[in-house]
Amino acid sequence: MDIKNELSMEKAILETAENMFLNKGFAATSTTQIAKEVGCNQALVHYYFRTKENLFNVIFEQKFKLFFQNAFDAGNLDNLKFTDKLKYIIETHFDILSNNPRLPVLIINELARQPHQIEILRDKLRMIPELLFKKLNEELRLEIEQGRIRDVNLMDLLISLISLNVSLFIFMPIIETVLLMDETQKEFLIKHRRAENVEFILKSLRP
Amino acid sequence: MDIKNELSMEKAILETAENMFLNKGFAATSTTQIAKEVGCNQALVHYYFRTKENLFNVIFEQKFKLFFQNAFDAGNLDNLKFTDKLKYIIETHFDILSNNPRLPVLIINELARQPHQIEILRDKLRMIPELLFKKLNEELRLEIEQGRIRDVNLMDLLISLISLNVSLFIFMPIIETVLLMDETQKEFLIKHRRAENVEFILKSLRP
DNA sequence: AAGTAATTTAATAGTGCTATTAATTTAGTA
DNA sequence: TACTAAATTAATAGCACTATTAAATTACTT
Numbered sequence: 001m002d003i004k005n006e007l008s009m010e011k012a013i014l015e016t017a018e019n020m021f022l023n024k025g026f027a028a029t030s031t032t033q034i035a036k037e038v039g040c041n042q043a044l045v046h047y048y049f050r051t052k053e054n055l056f057n058v059i060f061e062q063k064f065k066l067f068f069q070n071a072f073d074a075g076n077l078d079n080l081k082f083t084d085k086l087k088y089i090i091e092t093h094f095d096i097l098s099n100n101p102r103l104p105v106l107i108i109n110e111l112a113r114q115p116h117q118i119e120i121l122r123d124k125l126r127m128i129p130e131l132l133f134k135k136l137n138e139e140l141r142l143e144i145e146q147g148r149i150r151d152v153n154l155m156d157l158l159i160s161l162i163s164l165n166v167s168l169f170i171f172m173p174i175i176e177t178v179l180l181m182d183e184t185q186k187e188f189l190i191k192h193r194r195a196e197n198v199e200f201i202l203k204s205l206r207p
Numbered sequence: 208m209d210i211k212n213e214l215s216m217e218k219a220i221l222e223t224a225e226n227m228f229l230n231k232g233f234a235a236t237s238t239t240q241i242a243k244e245v246g247c248n249q250a251l252v253h254y255y256f257r258t259k260e261n262l263f264n265v266i267f268e269q270k271f272k273l274f275f276q277n278a279f280d281a282g283n284l285d286n287l288k289f290t291d292k293l294k295y296i297i298e299t300h301f302d303i304l305s306n307n308p309r310l311p312v313l314i315i316n317e318l319a320r321q322p323h324q325i326e327i328l329r330d331k332l333r334m335i336p337e338l339l340f341k342k343l344n345e346e347l348r349l350e351i352e353q354g355r356i357r358d359v360n361l362m363d364l365l366i367s368l369i370s371l372n373v374s375l376f377i378f379m380p381i382i383e384t385v386l387l388m389d390e391t392q393k394e395f396l397i398k399h400r401r402a403e404n405v406e407f408i409l410k411s412l413r414p
Numbered sequence: 415a416a417g418t419a420a421t422t423t424a425a426t427a428g429t430g431c432t433a434t435t436a437a438t439t440t441a442g443t444a
Numbered sequence: 445t446a447c448t449a450a451a452t453t454a455a456t457a458g459c460a461c462t463a464t465t466a467a468a469t470t471a472c473t474t
Binding site for chain 2: 111168
C-alpha cells in the first residue's frame, strides 16, 4: 500500500483492476475486491470510475488499442522480401502476445458477454489491417505467380498465423500444469514455439 | 416448457444449465436464471444438484470426458499410412470441436477459475494420449528417417494441430461479426478451414 | 383408497455486490 | 491562516443471488 500510495490512487485502482479482470474476468471481479486489494475504500473505485462497467471499458479499450496497434504494425518492411516480412510479422505478433498473455482470453470473454462490442470493434479495426492486407496480398499473389510460394489465400495464411501464435498463450496454463513445467522450461517452450511457428508456416508455404 | 416437461426436470435443468454455462460462463450464470429459463422453481435446481458449483462440475466433467475420449481416439487406423492417419486425426479432432464449439472457452475459463482442477485433469488425461503419443511418435520417427517427412517433434506437431483447429471455434464469434458473415458463409468457412488445416499441416511436413 | 416417497413450490435467512450520499480529511491557494 | 476544491471514508439503500426449510403437490405402491 505504501508503494501504491506513492502513485496516484486512480492509477493504483486501474492497475489492480486490470490484473483482476485479466485473471478472473469481469463477472468474478468485484469493486469491493479491487478496493480491498488496492487498500482503499470501495466507494473510491466508483468515485473515479463511476461504474464497474465503465472501469472495465476504460481498461479494455486501452489494452485493446495498444494490442492491435502493435500486433499488426508491419513497420517499414518495404525493403524485405516476402518471406522475411512474413517472418517479421509472425515474430512481432508473437512478442506482443508474449507481453500480454492473458489478453486474448479477456477479449474472447468480453466479446461473448457484450456481443455488440464486436461491431464497435469492427469499425475500429477496419482501418489498420485493410492497408496491410491489400499490400501483403499483392505481394503474396506475385510470389505465387512466380512460383516461390504455393497457391494459398492470404486470409487463410493470416488465420493460421494468428491461431498458432495465440493458442500457445491461451493454453499455456494448461500446458505447464499437464507437463509439470517450471519457469525455465516454460520460457524455453515459448522461445521454441516462437521459432517453430515461423518455421511451420514458412515450410508450409513452399511451392 | 411443455416440451421440457415431457423429459425429466432434472435433465431439463442439466441441459439449460449446460447452455447457459457455455454461453456466459460460471460466474455470470445464476441458478435463479437457470430455473427461470427451465420454467421451474429455483429451489429445484438445488434439490437436484445441491450447489451451483456441483451442478457445474457435473456438466463440466461429463462434457470434458466426452470431448477428450472422442477427440483423441485414433480409432483403428493401423492399416493407414502416416499422413492419412494424421489427416484422419486432424479431421476427427476438428469435427468434435465443430460439435462442441464453445467447449474450449469453457475449459480455459474454468481452469483459470479453479487452477487445481488442471491437476485432476492431468491425471485423467495421462492415460489416453500417452498410448497414442508413443505409437504416433514411433511412426513419425520412421517417416523422418525414411525421408518422407521433414524433421519435426511430435509435440510441436500436435500443438500446431490443436492450435489450428481450436482457434477457429474460439474466434468464430469475432470472425463472423468482423467479416459480417451469414450462416451460409459461416458454414462454408468452417468446411473450408477443415480442409485447409489438413493441407496446411501436410504441406508443412514435406521434407 | 390410504399411505409413503419423490417432486415441486413458497418463503426466507443470510451474504456480497453496486451504487449513492453525506460527512470527513487532505491538499492547494489566496 | 482561512477558504475552497479534491480526495477519501463511513454508512447504507437496494438488489440479486445461494442455499435451506417447511409446506404442498404429485406419483407410486399396496
